[in-house]
Structures are given as C-alpha cells and as structure tokens.
Amino acid sequence: MALDSASQDLLFLRAHTANAFADGPVSDETVREIHDLVESVPTASGGQPLRVVLVRSTAARERLLRHMSRGNREKTALAPLVAVLAVERPSAVPDGALQAAYFIIAVRAAGLAAGPMSGFDAEGVGREFFADTEHSALMVVNIGWPTPDGHRPRGPRLDFDQVFSTV
Secondary structure (H helix, E strand, O other): OOOHEEEHHHHHHOOOOOOOOOOOHHHHHHHHHHHHOOOOOOOOOOOOEEEEEEEOHHHHHHHHHHOOOOHHHHHHHHHEEEEEEEOHHHHHHHHHHHHHHHHHHHHHHHHOOEEEOOOEEEHHHHHHHHHOOOOOOEEEEEEEOOOOOOOOOOOOOHHHHHHHHOO
C-alpha cells in the first residue's frame, strides 16, 4: 500500500459516520484545505460538478432543519458545521456522488469527522438554498471535530468474496 497504516486508519479503517462532535468551530481555512484536496479528484467526465453550501448561521440552520428527517434534526442542529452538497444537474449525479465521497475523505484527512445523510427533503432543501440555480441537493454532511463516542458501533461488513467476483 502507498499509504502508511496510520493514514489508512484515519481515512478508511477507523472512519465512522459521526452523529456527535466535540466542541469547537471548523475554520474557513480548514474548509479551504478540504476544497484544495477535492478540486482535482478524478471523475468519470473529468469535471467538477459538486457544489457546497456551508450552513453556518442560525437562520440558515433553521431553514435547513425544516427539511431534515426527524432522526437527523438534532444532530444537524448541534453539528459545528453543516455542508449541503449539490450537483449542477441530474445528469451530473454520478460524478457528484464521486466528488461527495472524496469530500468526506478530505474531511477525514483534515482531522475532522463527517456525518453524511440522505434523510432530508431534497426538493425542499433545493428551494431553500438553490432556488435561482440549476443545482440539486445530493446529500447533507455534518462536520466537526471527532469524539470517541460520537458514532454508533460499526455494522457487519461483507467479506471480499461477497463483494468481488471475477469473470
């Protein structure tokens, strides 16, 4: 492996979906560092379809919370930073999903924890944050500093032979 074991642990093996975070803001500088990692990642078309709205203000957070599923409201309300990930048009969803995954890995590379969620009203979020654009909400990601008890235990994982086949 090109990555040492500590990097593999940080980015993949010890990565969990965060549901709670330690106190402390996520700086604009850290967000720029995340962007710098994500801007050049490979996608199927070589494009950069992902758009991100950072939800920092109380007013914007309240607008977002109205569209989150009941089980996601509290953790979204308490997260230090919330990112709404969107794509330019429906045909960009596959590349946007690739970039969203890279975004989550970049959040981890910055030493932060990420809680990606699909439990929200995408049309409602679109009206709130992308009304004058062609963008569609793809996912919402809570972001903050990790805490040891900020995630649930990892569920079972499929082994190699359940995932891979050779033809």
